[in-house]
Amino acid sequence: MMRSPTWRLLPLALLCNAVSAQASDVLMGDYWVVHYQGGLGKQQVFLADGDPKNIFARPGGAQSLGVYRLYEEPGKPNFTAYDVEIDCKKNRARVMGAQDFSSVSNQFRKGKFNAQWQTKPEPWVAQSRDFVCKPGERPAKKMERLGVMSASQMTKAGPQLFEILNRESLKVELIKQIDEAFAQMPAK
Template identity: 65%
Template sequence: MVFRARRFMPAALLCCTFTVQASDVPTGDFWVIHHQGSLGTNQAFIADGDANNIYARPGGAKSLGVYQFNEAPGTPTFTAYDVEIDCAKNRVRIMGAQDYRSVFNELRPAKFSSQWQTKPEAWLVQSRDFVCRPTERQAKKMQHLGAMPASQMAKAGPELFRALNREALKATIMQQIDEAFAQMPAK
């Protein structure tokens, strides 16, 4: 496999601390395209929808960066994927992946299959829809985070987990209250 630095530049920039001028900071237009999991094990998938960061590939396919943030201990802080999408043939595949672990401040290659997916995972379907059906983003519950530097986007995953966990705790507490009221004797 040939390493293409351009593909993983956003991941590398998120991992490094260095001083640059404000005009040199890479930015993107980030969207939460999918989230899954539960309290303590959430995963959020964030795509960069900036037209300057979506690349044309041979055969009419397009490539974009998708970042999987993990909340569970022992998992990479995030994984940066290079996702290739062919809208005309309604297919998707992964062309590259890098895991970043903030505990060790290391970036390592992640395992992936570069085959066109016959039964893609939900986040890959959402990635395809993100590129191929941009007018349906709101209807598909994709949340716009906004345009920001890549380093700021790296903080969005943990913030999203805090919000998801608050909602999960609130729902659990409300369920317990409802169950308690249901068990109370009627007068």
């Protein structure tokens, strides 16, 4: 379940926006957190590029956008870049391509994906579909705007996002332990 750490993302968004004004010849995007998952030390954040110039028309009325999965866990790629195709009229989505990037090898490799229209899409795919098809519902669906920045700046935002999510995970775990401790206390 996504909770909205909006006020905690604000300093990150301001920092990224200030830096993004430097280079006008670099491909820029308008990045939004559309989903996150995982636990302490194993967080994954999914960022969609909502810049209309970077959302492309596909045959049959579908649209294509970039979604980036940032990984916190060691041994995983730094990120996976997905080409996600969205068909709003038929309320469906599919992944058309995936590229894993690892800073260890400093190269992209073909990532795993299934190009079939998903009847029960993974949560990040469903959120990506809703990001495009229902832009007015972004706040209600807890989608957070990071701001306009280059792709390299977007990928560098991962550690700050993981720090925020790990703090939230720690709070949830502490509250769970406290609740369990109270539940085990003898009643008077």
